[in-house]
Structure formats: structure tokens, C-alpha cells
């Protein structure tokens with residue numbers, strides 16, 4: 001049985017134990033090595049990757065996004081559910097809300113962001129009119145409605161380089177540009193997944209209002225605490241969507 005579905009767990013989502021018969025595989029790709037856990041859920045094979053490593057040891061700007069996506073492609077993955085802790089710039093998107101984003105603004109700086117660097121792979125200019133898969137978003141909205149979760153259909157994810165949080169001036173700029181949420185990982189992950197024809201959705205969970213909107217200083221600890229309060233809902237949402 002090939003593995004058609006993958007979960008990429010972001011901050012606070014390190015535990016694949018909802019899956020049965022889990023084994024770990026090391027995947028060799030032309031971009032480097034990556035680790036994946038493969039298990040079963042209701043008869044479907046599902047791959048799980050912890051984006052920052054199982055112990056959150058890899059910062060967002062140093063994640064080997066190309067090895068991760070190339071590795072999942074090798075397994076035969078067609079659909080990816082990625083999770084992301086995000087800050088909110090939008091008063092209607094509150095802590096613990098889920099947002100299935102549909103657009104991004106890319107403010108990353110030093111990342112390898114394409115499989116197509118000329119040479120053997122050639123040069124490709126990818127269409128990103130719909131960077132995030134509308135069909136997975138529709139399914140996620142349906143399931144979150146059934147589960148009674150607060151979820152938003154669409155939103156613009158501003159991807160920063162990190163690992164620092166933003167200045168209030170940056171957040172004011174992002175808000176003027178139309179950003180709703182800010183995080184550090186969705187780009188280039190979504191772009192690479194699309195370059196190899198995968199259907200990719202990011203499930204954002206708001207953990208805080210962004211710098212300058214929040215009336216206090218941000219901390220990674222706060223992000224992790226809010227994620228851990230809501231991780232059971234996140235897990236139910238992903239697993240029921242996989243089942244449907």
C-alpha cells in the first residue's frame with residue numbers, strides 16, 4: 001500500500017501516536033536526509049513528519065523543506081495536511097481559532113525555495129493562483145463544522161524569516177498589505193508541495209495576537225501553551241478529515 005496522505009506537524013504537534021503500527025523511516029533524497037514515521041489510521045497509511053524535529057531543535061529558517069517534500073513525494077504522498085501555529089493580525093481571528101489559509105505573502109529571505117534551479121530539473125515558473133488546495137480546505141471546513149470548532153475559510157498567511165518574532169512596525173505593514181496571520185514556515189513548504197503536484201493545506205491555529213496588537217511581549221512558551229490546550233481538537237480535525 002502506498003502512502004497517499006501526510007501530516008506535517010508544526011510547533012506543538014510532535015506526536016504521531018494516533019496512528020497504529022508506526023515505524024520510522026529515514027528517507028534519502030537529493031536534497032538530504034529526512035525522517036518520517038509511517039502508520040495506519042482506519043485502514044489508510046499515513047506519514048507523519050515533525051517539521052522542527054521531535055524535540056523542536058530545528059528553527060524555521062533551517063528546516064530542510066526540500067528534503068521533507070521530496071521525501072514525501074518518494075513515498076507516493078498526494079495530500080498533505082500541514083499544521084502551523086500563527087499570530088493573528090485580524091481581530092476576528094482569535095486565539096484557538098482554526099484558519100485554513102488560501103493565500104500567502106512571502107517575506108522569507110535565505111531559504112531554498114524551489115526544486116527548479118536549472119540544470120537537469122530545468123526552469124519552471126509555477127502558477128500559484130491557488131497555492132493551498134481548495135478541495136482539502138472545503139473538507140476541513142465541513143469537518144470543523146461537524147465538530148463545532150471555530151474555523152475560518154481562507155486568510156492570508158504572512159511568512160517571515162524568523163526565528164525572531166516581528167516588530168510592531170512590521171505587523172502594521174503586514175496588516176496594510178492585507179495579511180491576516182503571521183508565521184514562519186508555510187513558505188516555501190506550500191510552494192515545493194505544489195511544484196511536485198501535491199495537494200497541500202495548512203491548518204493554522206491562532207496562538208496569539210501579533211506583536212503590538214497583543215498588549216504584552218510574545219514568547220515561544222505562550223505559543224506552545226495555547227497549542228497544547230487545543231491540540232486534541234487539531235488532532236480530531238485532521239483524523240476525521242482523513243477518514244472522510
Ligand code: HPA
Pocket residue numbers: 085086087088160165166182183184207208209210211218223
Ligand atoms: N509571529 C510569528 N510566528 C508565530 C507567531 C507570531 O506572532 N505566533 C506563532 N507563530
